[in-house]
Amino acid sequence: EDQVTQSPEALRLQEGESSSLNCSYTVSGLRGLFWYRQDPGKGPEFLFTLYSAGEEKEKERLKATLTKKESFLHITAPKPEDSATYLCAVQAHTGGFKTIFGAGTRLFVKA
């Protein structure tokens, strides 16, 4: 069964304290892995798509990487405005339009 597990469930950082969020996945042929940011009461906002192991993408203080079993979202020198829930999602070759979401990591950055 296709599955996505994110860790930790919650992460509290001081402003400027870099860290990483983990997304482990098991799918029958990865078509794509997606990272989204979601603020409370809002819809998820697309951040990155990764398609193959070794791929990396960056956007401001965020960098996403992908291996054959997991993806990391690295946050460098976070600011309070980076506080949000970060969702990882995958699509499998056999899944059609189905996107499987992880439970998310709630990030809190304190000034």
Place this chain on the structure above:
Amino acid sequence: DTEVTQTPKHLVMGMTNKKSLKCEQHMGHRAMYWYKQKAKKPPELMFVYSYEKLSINESVPSRFSPECPNSSLLNLHLHALQPEDSALYLCASSQGLTGDSEAFFGQGTRLTVV
């Protein structure tokens, strides 16, 4: 324009009411989705439309009825809902025709069933 617009933002309805949620996108995307999200949980897929045809129904109860009038619009008709149906309802669209592209989400409709 990379926006998916959902109306209304908030909706309170009784268990005997009939209401509709609306979603609109003008990005030329041919796949549109309805998701349900409970507090502190990830989005759960409900329906997928591809080229205005229903391609996935994730065993959603018949009190939820989707409709895709054209390539830019998606509706979700609600009837005889239960209090446990209270949630954030998200609409999304994607460009990819085989599901291998990112989805753009609307801001959601916060539904409360009383």
